Amino acid sequence: MAEAGSFAEKVKQQADIVRVVGEYVRLKKTGKDFSGLCPFHQEKTPSFTVSPIKQIFYCFGCGKGGDVYNFVMDMEKCEFPEAVKVVAEKCGIAVPRQKERSPEERKENQQRSVLVEMHREAQTFFVKQLEGTLEGKAARAYLEDRGLDKDTIMRFGIGYAPSGGDALLRHLKNKYSEKLLGESGLISRDQSAGRLFDRFRRRVTFPISNESGKMVAFGARALGDDMPKYLNSPETPIYSKSNVLYHMDRAKEGIRRQDFAILVEGYMDAIAVARTGISNVVASCGTSLAEPQIKLLGRFTRRVIVNYDPDTAGQTATERSLALLLEQDFEVRVLALPPVGNKKADPDLFIREMGADAYLKLLKEAPPYVDYLIARARQMDLTTGEGKLRAVNFLLPYVQKIPNRILRSEWATRIAQQLRLDEPVLRAALSKAAADRRSEVKTQPELVGRAAKPVERRLIRMLAEAEGFRRELANHLQNARLYQGLETEKIFAALVIASLSGQPVQATEVGALLEDRDRRLLFEIMFEEANEPTWEEAMSCVEALQHRQAVQELADVQRSIEANPPGQEMRGLLEKKQELMRRLAAAR
Numbered sequence: 001m002a003e004a005g006s007f008a009e010k011v012k013q014q015a016d017i018v019r020v021v022g023e024y025v026r027l028k029k030t031g032k033d034f035s036g037l038c039p040f041h042q043e044k045t046p047s048f049t050v051s052p053i054k055q056i057f058y059c060f061g062c063g064k065g066g067d068v069y070n071f072v073m074d075m076e077k078c079e080f081p082e083a084v085k086v087v088a089e090k091c092g093i094a095v096p097r098q099k100e101r102s103p104e105e106r107k108e109n110q111q112r113s114v115l116v117e118m119h120r121e122a123q124t125f126f127v128k129q130l131e132g133t134l135e136g137k138a139a140r141a142y143l144e145d146r147g148l149d150k151d152t153i154m155r156f157g158i159g160y161a162p163s164g165g166d167a168l169l170r171h172l173k174n175k176y177s178e179k180l181l182g183e184s185g186l187i188s189r190d191q192s193a194g195r196l197f198d199r200f201r202r203r204v205t206f207p208i209s210n211e212s213g214k215m216v217a218f219g220a221r222a223l224g225d226d227m228p229k230y231l232n233s234p235e236t237p238i239y240s241k242s243n244v245l246y247h248m249d250r251a252k253e254g255i256r257r258q259d260f261a262i263l264v265e266g267y268m269d270a271i272a273v274a275r276t277g278i279s280n281v282v283a284s285c286g287t288s289l290a291e292p293q294i295k296l297l298g299r300f301t302r303r304v305i306v307n308y309d310p311d312t313a314g315q316t317a318t319e320r321s322l323a324l325l326l327e328q329d330f331e332v333r334v335l336a337l338p339p340v341g342n343k344k345a346d347p348d349l350f351i352r353e354m355g356a357d358a359y360l361k362l363l364k365e366a367p368p369y370v371d372y373l374i375a376r377a378r379q380m381d382l383t384t385g386e387g388k389l390r391a392v393n394f395l396l397p398y399v400q401k402i403p404n405r406i407l408r409s410e411w412a413t414r415i416a417q418q419l420r421l422d423e424p425v426l427r428a429a430l431s432k433a434a435a436d437r438r439s440e441v442k443t444q445p446e447l448v449g450r451a452a453k454p455v456e457r458r459l460i461r462m463l464a465e466a467e468g469f470r471r472e473l474a475n476h477l478q479n480a481r482l483y484q485g486l487e488t489e490k491i492f493a494a495l496v497i498a499s500l501s502g503q504p505v506q507a508t509e510v511g512a513l514l515e516d517r518d519r520r521l522l523f524e525i526m527f528e529e530a531n532e533p534t535w536e537e538a539m540s541c542v543e544a545l546q547h548r549q550a551v552q553e554l555a556d557v558q559r560s561i562e563a564n565p566p567g568q569e570m571r572g573l574l575e576k577k578q579e580l581m582r583r584l585a586a587a588r
Ligand SMILES: [Zn+2]
Pocket: 038, 039, 040, 041, 048, 059, 060, 061, 062, 063, 064
C-alpha cells in the first residue's frame, strides 16, 4: 500500500477522499461525515459513508470500505498503481513517468501505439473515400436512405472502404512493415499465396474506440448483398471484442450521471439512439454480451435497459445477456419494441419511423426483466402440463439468479399468477433451485457489527485513533493478554502491533490485514459516533476486560477443582480461586 515517502503516500495526503468519491457518488453532508447511495450494491437509502477526517469510506450495507485508493480500485476495477495514477490525475498532481519493466514490454507498448496510429490513418482514409469518390457517393446515398445526415456521419466518423481490394494497403504500406499491417486486422493475408489485401471492401465503416477514446478497431457493413452483412476487426493486440462496448467512450459520462445504460445490439442502433440526444447508449456489437463487457459497464452503473432486436437471434441474445447481467447483480429492464406496421423494429428502424419521443416514452416504461420473461413464457403453450413445465424450466434459471430472497419470493408469486400455476408446486421448484444456487455461490458474510461488546468497540477505536496514549494502552492490553479469547481478538492483535510500532496507525492498512468479517467490524467501529477518548476512560475499559478475564479464569479454576486433582495441585487451585474471588470482590 502507500508506503511512507512514496509517491502514492504523497498523493494520498493531497487528495481529498470526499472530492474523489464525489465524482462517482452523489454525497450529502451528514454531521461530520458524508453519505450517499453505495455504488457497490443496490440500495434505496444511503448507507455509504465517507469520513473527511479519517479519509476513509465504509458502506454499512455491503461492508466495502477503505481509503481513497481502495475506492478507486473497486470503482475502476484496477490495480493499485493505476489507482494512484487516477487519483493523482484527478487532483492535478503530475505523475512521474513509469519505467517500462522489460525491453519486451517496451516493444509491446510501442507496437500498440503504432497500431492505434495506423487506425487513425485508416480512419482518415475511409472518411476521405466517403466524401471524395464515386463509390463513396453511392455509399453516402445508402446512409442518407437510412436517415443519417451529414452531421451524424461526421460525428460518428462513418467512412467507406472501397471495393478495389488493396486501396488501404497501398495507402499504408510505405509507412508500416508487412508484419504490422497483418497484425493490425485492417489488412488480411491470403493463406496460400501469402498476398496481402484489404480486410474491408465495399463497406461502410464505423470506427470503434475503447472506453478511453482510442480507436482500436472498425465495424463494417456491407453495401450490397455481400456476406457477411456485418464484418468487424479480428482480435488484435489492441482490440478484443469482449472488452469493448461500442460508444462507451462517449456514453460513460451520461451513464454515470443518469445511473443507467441502454444496451443495444449494433452500431447503427447505438448511433440511431445517440443522435436523438440520448447519450447513455452502448452496443455490444452483434455478439451477445461478454463478461468483461459487463464488468466495464459495471464501473459506471448497475442499471441497464436491454433493447436488442426483436428477431429470434435478438431474443436469444437478450436472454443470454440477462442471465449474465443478473449474475453480476445488475438491475435489468427490457425494452421490446412493438412492430412498426408489419415490420419488427430494431431501435434504428423504430426511431426512424416513430421518432425519438416515442422511443423515449417506451424507454421510460421499459418493464423489469422478469415481466419480459413472463411475457415470453406466456407465448409458450400453457394448456398442457408439459407446456407449463417447459415454461417454468425456462423461467427458473433466471429467478434462481436473483440474489435477494424476498424478491425471489415476490417473483414466484407473480409467475404463479401470470402463468396460472399451482403456487406451492412452483415454490417447491424454486426453493430447490435456490438451494442449488446456495451450494454454488458463496454466501456473503453477514454483518457482525453488533456482536462486539461496547467496551471492546471503544478500546478498538482508541487504539486506532488516540494519538496521545495508544502506545501505552497497547502495552497494557498486550502484557496482560487482555484481548485473548475475545471475538475481536484478531482486530486487537493487529491494532496492538500497529500501535506498538510507533508509526501512525492507518485503519485501512490494518483492515487490509484482517479477514472480511473483522475488517467490516473495524470499519463500523471507525464510523461510530464517539467522544474524544480520555486515558481515564481507557483505563475503565481495561478494568472491564480485566474483570472479564478474572471471571473466565475463575470458571476455569472451578472446573479444574471439580475434576478433583491430587492434594498438592488441589491446594494450588484453591489458593488461586481465593485470590480471584478477592480480585473480583475488590473490583465491585
Ligand atoms: Zn454498499
